[in-house]
Amino acid sequence: MAFKPANSIQDLQYFGEFGGVNPSISDSSTYTFLSAKTMFDTFEGNADGCYLYSRHSSPSNLYLGEALAAMEGTETANVSASGMGAITPAILQLCKAESHIVTSRTIYGGTYAFFKNFTPKFNIKTSFVDITDLNAVEKAITENTKIIYCESVSNPLLEVADINGLSKIAKRHNLKLVVDNTFSPLSISPAILGADVVIHSLTKFINGTSDTVGGVVCGTQDFINELRNVNNGASMLLGATMDSLRAASVLKNLRTLHIRMQQHSKNALFLAGKFERDGLKTVYPGLKSHPSHDLFKSIMNEQYGFGGMLTIDVGSLKKANELMEMMQNKNLGYLAVSLGFYKTLFSAPGTSTSSEIPIEEQKAMGLTDGLIRFSIGLDADIDRTYYMMRECMVELNILDPLGRKIPV
Numbered sequence: 001m002a003f004k005p006a007n008s009i010q011d012l013q014y015f016g017e018f019g020g021v022n023p024s025i026s027d028s029s030t031y032t033f034l035s036a037k038t039m040f041d042t043f044e045g046n047a048d049g050c051y052l053y054s055r056h057s058s059p060s061n062l063y064l065g066e067a068l069a070a071m072e073g074t075e076t077a078n079v080s081a082s083g084m085g086a087i088t089p090a091i092l093q094l095c096k097a098e099s100h101i102v103t104s105r106t107i108y109g110g111t112y113a114f115f116k117n118f119t120p121k122f123n124i125k126t127s128f129v130d131i132t133d134l135n136a137v138e139k140a141i142t143e144n145t146k147i148i149y150c151e152s153v154s155n156p157l158l159e160v161a162d163i164n165g166l167s168k169i170a171k172r173h174n175l176k177l178v179v180d181n182t183f184s185p186l187s188i189s190p191a192i193l194g195a196d197v198v199i200h201s202l203t204k205f206i207n208g209t210s211d212t213v214g215g216v217v218c219g220t221q222d223f224i225n226e227l228r229n230v231n232n233g234a235s236m237l238l239g240a241t242m243d244s245l246r247a248a249s250v251l252k253n254l255r256t257l258h259i260r261m262q263q264h265s266k267n268a269l270f271l272a273g274k275f276e277r278d279g280l281k282t283v284y285p286g287l288k289s290h291p292s293h294d295l296f297k298s299i300m301n302e303q304y305g306f307g308g309m310l311t312i313d314v315g316s317l318k319k320a321n322e323l324m325e326m327m328q329n330k331n332l333g334y335l336a337v338s339l340g341f342y343k344t345l346f347s348a349p350g351t352s353t354s355s356e357i358p359i360e361e362q363k364a365m366g367l368t369d370g371l372i373r374f375s376i377g378l379d380a381d382i383d384r385t386y387y388m389m390r391e392c393m394v395e396l397n398i399l400d401p402l403g404r405k406i407p408v
């Protein structure tokens with residue numbers, strides 16, 4: 001039977017203290033014990049259901065974590081104060097000094113910088129590979145390798161990882177497959193496809209209101225317990241804990257994720273099709289021209305579509321900047337990083353979210369100057385949006401007056 005992530009979220013029911021339809025928020029950093037013995041046992045991790053201190057766990061964070069674990073089909077999950085606050089402890093927990101990581105070379109700029117500039121302090125070395133080339137992935141593995149890391153749909157180039165294939169390689173070499181699923185919540189279920197650990201930046205689609213940063217690590221009970229261990233757990237000790245009030249707020253937004261993802265995907269597919277027909281170089285996994293279109297189709301939970309992210313290339317950074325400024329002036333969206341908002345957001349990744357990646361490497365991975373990354377919003381009238389965007393492109397001589405791409 002097909003995995004139904006939205007059903008799994010919906011079927012979890014928590015009532016508030018007074019029969020509230022939302023769970024009560026636990027507005028406390030610390031918890032009392034009726035006996036000193038129970039406090040000791042809780043420190044030792046032997047008193048299930050007792051709360052100790054909110055950096056370790058809190059009821060509100062557990063509610064949100066359990067809903068996200070249900071969505072990803074993992075045993076449990078641990079929420080954190082940001083996406084990077086989920087990624088970095090998960091990596092550090094799985095590695096020790098001298099460990100080696102094989103990662104996709106097209107990943108979120110912050111994650112890239114962590115592997116490239118930060119983990120080498122602990123002699124942790126990382127090989128950056130083309131994740132769509134399974135042979136290259138397997139060849140990069142050494143005796144010190146602990147992790148294969150990727151994004152299910154990569155930022156910003158929208159490459160799709162063959163999670164099944166990667167999982168087989170990981171199992172063969174006794175490695176953990178860690179997948180960042182931020183770009184494709186509900187559409188792709190990495191754990192069901194064989195990932196050991198699934199991570200999200202909740203900041204993006206899952207929260208969906210661009211009012212906070214947040215993150216989650218979904219995995220086995222054993223792994224999440226390790227992360228939370230008071231003596232050597234990276235999440236516990238590095239301390240990127242989400243606040244309870246915020247966890248309650250993210251949980252409420254999660255309730256509408258399935259509806260939002262359908263609209264993001266529908267709007268993005270519409271615009272991508274139009275842009276491509278106009279002759280613009282368009283990358284969207286829902287287009288037949290996308291190199292991983294068939295792969296995405298074969299692994300997706302169909303009703304959520306191919307996601308809300310697309311890129312176009314308008315030839316130069318200058319044109320990209322002019323277009324983004326004009327679209328913002330016409331209120332078609334905001335010139336802003338991040339994604340998953342009700343409003344369309346656009347940015348030029350080379351000079352913003354991927355600027356951590358050196359120019360030569362950007363070129364090698366196909367990240368061009370004129371690339372604009374769009375997070376398509378929830379526009380009720382996407383047809384109107386398209387015609388207004390096209391007007392901008394005509395005005396800037398990107399398209400001719402008949403709406404055809406002008407060669408550069």
Ligand SMILES: *Cc1c(COP(=O)(O)O)cnc(C)c1O
Nearest residue numbers: 082083084108182201203213214
């Ligand atoms: C934004 C993002 C992150 C980092 O999340 P924060 O919440 O900003 O810390 C990680 N991975 C991907 C794919 C992202 O888009």
